[in-house]
Amino acid sequence: MITKQEIAVLLEQVFDPEVPVLTVQDLGIVRDIIIVNDEVEIVISPTYSGCPAMHMIAAQIKVELLSHGIEKVKVTEQLSPAWTTDWMTESGKQKLELYGIAPPQYKLNKLPGDKEVVPCPQCKSTNTQLVSQYGSTACKALYKCNQCLEPFDYFKCH
Amino acid sequence: MKTLIDYILHLADNSFINGHRLSEWCGHGPALEVDMALSNISLDELGAARSFYQYAASIEGNGKTEDSYPSFRDVREFRNVLLVELPNGNFADTMARSFYFDAFQFHFYTALQQSSDKQIAAIAEKSLKEVTYHLKFSSEWVVRLGDGTDESKQKMQTAINQFWEYTGELFSMSETEQDMLKQGIAIDVSLLKDDWEKTVADTLAEATLRYPMHIEGGWFQSGGKTGIHTEYMGFILAEVQYMQKTYPGCEW
Numbered sequence: 001m002i003t004k005q006e007i008a009v010l011l012e013q014v015f016d017p018e019v020p021v022l023t024v025q026d027l028g029i030v031r032d033i034i035i036v037n038d039e040v041e042i043v044i045s046p047t048y049s050g051c052p053a054m055h056m057i058a059a060q061i062k063v064e065l066l067s068h069g070i071e072k073v074k075v076t077e078q079l080s081p082a083w084t085t086d087w088m089t090e091s092g093k094q095k096l097e098l099y100g101i102a103p104p105q106y107k108l109n110k111l112p113g114d115k116e117v118v119p120c121p122q123c124k125s126t127n128t129q130l131v132s133q134y135g136s137t138a139c140k141a142l143y144k145c146n147q148c149l150e151p152f153d154y155f156k157c158h
Numbered sequence: 159m160k161t162l163i164d165y166i167l168h169l170a171d172n173s174f175i176n177g178h179r180l181s182e183w184c185g186h187g188p189a190l191e192v193d194m195a196l197s198n199i200s201l202d203e204l205g206a207a208r209s210f211y212q213y214a215a216s217i218e219g220n221g222k223t224e225d226s227y228p229s230f231r232d233v234r235e236f237r238n239v240l241l242v243e244l245p246n247g248n249f250a251d252t253m254a255r256s257f258y259f260d261a262f263q264f265h266f267y268t269a270l271q272q273s274s275d276k277q278i279a280a281i282a283e284k285s286l287k288e289v290t291y292h293l294k295f296s297s298e299w300v301v302r303l304g305d306g307t308d309e310s311k312q313k314m315q316t317a318i319n320q321f322w323e324y325t326g327e328l329f330s331m332s333e334t335e336q337d338m339l340k341q342g343i344a345i346d347v348s349l350l351k352d353d354w355e356k357t358v359a360d361t362l363a364e365a366t367l368r369y370p371m372h373i374e375g376g377w378f379q380s381g382g383k384t385g386i387h388t389e390y391m392g393f394i395l396a397e398v399q400y401m402q403k404t405y406p407g408c409e410w
Contacts, residue, residue, distance in 0.1 A: 049202055050208070131191060158287060
């Protein structure tokens with residue numbers, strides 16, 4: 001009989017296809033793991049409504065569990081409470097930065113309005129500037145560093 | 159149940175058609191960053207529409223899926239407001255249309271979180287976070303173009319004036335909405351008008367643009383909520399539906 005904890009460990013092997021250094025656990029999208037007899041239900045919260053990665057993530061969760069002999073898996077969506085970057089793990093944020101994406105800098109209730117300071121993930125300078133609210137995906141904004149002149153993505157607080 | 163489905167489809171169609179119009183900018187944006195932003199906003203809107211369509215299908219049953227509604231209904235069955243189906247025009251036109259609609263959706267979803275229908279409230283809560291960014295994006299462009307060069311200012315003002323007559327419908331209650339309001343499922347959109355006007359007036363002031371006062375109290379276009387659409391709607395559906403109508407049920 002498999003336990004919730006064992007499944008949680010397996011989910012550490014399921015990565016976000018858009019940001020392949022983050023696992024679903026790092027993202028904080030796994031809301032619940034429900035085991036009834038030999039059936040497993042994984043409840044996830046979508047990051048953004050139209051995020052094309054969610055479909056892929058659900059498929060990857062099934063494949064990962066199947067490869068460990070768990071055949072009856074259902075992935076369901078829970079919209080409320082809405083996912084927030086506050087649920088992202090600290091180790092997830094560190095991995096993001098090493099990968100070259102500035103991690104969310106603030107908790108939602110501590111957002112400084114338009115005065116967000118976003119350090120460059122390359123040279124760590126705080127002399128950076130917003131280029132566009134939307135980057136390569138809905139969850140990211142596009143910044144540039146005025147110090148090292150590199151552009152970079154910022155995983156925005158949401 | 160039929161009225162509830164009708165109400166959910168109204169919410170879904172608003173986002174779906176708005177998202178489709180914005181997706182037409184993909185590959186045509188005035189700058190790469192704008193192109194990506196509009197595609198991302200479009201995707202958010204399609205995502206919200208999808209949640210509503212899925213919910214409608216789960217209530218209706220009868221073999222309906224999330225794809226049944228956008229792919230197989232005809233013009234008169236769509237319940238979106240006229241504003242979102244209007245052509246993109248130039249970039250200022252799209253920003254004016256988006257700004258009016260984003261400001262509406264912002265106040266609308268804020269209120270809809272109180273719906274007695276748990277799923278509708280959940281979709282509203284989720285979408286509100288995204289619409290907050292949409293409004294920020296379109297407002298910033300209204301300000302940048304309005305307070306820009308003589309030419310950009312003139313184009314932005316023309317756009318703001320031109321879509322005005324389509325904003326009245328946002329705040330008029332259809333029979334479906336009135337029925338759903340009695341059950342606590344819908345919200346009273348007429349109560350959102352003051353907040354919306356303030357949002358619009360504040361941004362237009364910052365943009366040094368004139369609030370379209372001269373048409374205030376004037377006549378507004380309406381019809382979308384009951385399926386009476388502009389001539390543009392048929393062209394949108396021809397584009398959206400041709401594949402499913404040629405090969406019904408095809409998947410890839």
